Amino acid sequence: AQSVTQPDIHITVSEGASLELRCNYSYGATPYLFWYVQSPGQGLQLLLKYFSGDTLVQGIKGFEAEFKRSQSSFNLRKPSVHWSDAAEYFCAVPSKGFKTIFGAGTRLFVKA
Amino acid sequence: KAGVTQTPRYLIKTRGQQVTLSCSPISGHRSVSWYQQTPGQGLQFLFEYFSETQRNKGNFPGRFSGRQFSNSRSEMNVSTLELGDSALYLCASSLVSWGQGHGYTFGSGTRLTVV
Numbered sequence: 420a421q422s423v424t425q426p427d428i429h430i431t432v433s434e435g436a437s438l439e440l441r442c443n444y445s446y447g448a449t450p451y452l453f454w455y456v457q458s459p460g461q462g463l464q465l466l467l468k469y470f471s472g473d474t475l476v477q478g479i480k481g482f483e484a485e486f487k488r489s490q491s492s493f494n495l496r497k498p499s500v501h502w503s504d505a506a507e508y509f510c511a512v513p514s515k516g517f518k519t520i521f522g523a524g525t526r527l528f529v530k531a
Numbered sequence: 532k533a534g535v536t537q538t539p540r541y542l543i544k545t546r547g548q549q550v551t552l553s554c555s556p557i558s559g560h561r562s563v564s565w566y567q568q569t570p571g572q573g574l575q576f577l578f579e580y581f582s583e584t585q586r587n588k589g590n591f592p593g594r595f596s597g598r599q600f601s602n603s604r605s606e607m608n609v610s611t612l613e614l615g616d617s618a619l620y621l622c623a624s625s626l627v628s629w630g631q632g633h634g635y636t637f638g639s640g641t642r643l644t645v646v
Contacts, residue, residue: 453634455634460639460640461639462535462537462621462623462637462638462640463621463623463637464637465635465636468633468634516579516586517562517564517586517587518564518576518587518589519576519635521566521573521574522573523573524573
């Protein structure tokens with residue numbers, strides 16, 4: 420069965436520093452993969468998606484993610500974090516039965 | 532264009548009551564999915580609808596039900612509310628089946644508190 424693991428429950432990064440959020444997936448074939456962001460009290464917003472082609476995917480708000488099949492990973496990165504990036508981030512993979520499996524989420528704290 | 536609209540944003544209900552939540556997807560989106568989000572369980576799949584047909588339901592009791600109308604708007608209903616039903620209920624619409632290749636557009640959610 421498909422699954423998604425986000426090993427880090429929370430991460431604290433200084434403003435202006437680089438960011439990497441980890442995601443590992445379990446999937447039988449080449450997966451579709453997504454990253455979403457959720458600000459407090461809001462719904463989720465799609466940051467980026469991978470379904471084929473280039474393994475480095477560019478998204479909104481300056482985020483990118485790299486698909487590594489050998490490591491079953493799809494890590495999210497940003498070169499320079501802004502205070503407004505503080506939120507919760509979810510990695511996700513579509514699953515059988517017309518649903519999507521979400522990771523547990525990683526909460527990002529940004530310190531001044 | 533307008534995003535996914537969920538109403539109401541907040542609800543407080545008493546145990547044993549029932550509640551109906553509404554979701555209007557993005558115009559042209561025919562797939563509507565519902566998720567329950569809680570601190571302990573994260574995002575849990577409730578239902579998916581496509582062209583008025585429920586194609587899948589998650590592992591929730593029969594107290595949870597839903598439907599989709601011909602204009603793609605969807606409602607979900609929870610009867611005999613329990614304290615554990617307190618959660619953020621998120622609606623997501625997709626242009627194609629279950630977001631494959633496109634992903635979801637989410638509404639802001641309905642925060643349900645059962646007291």
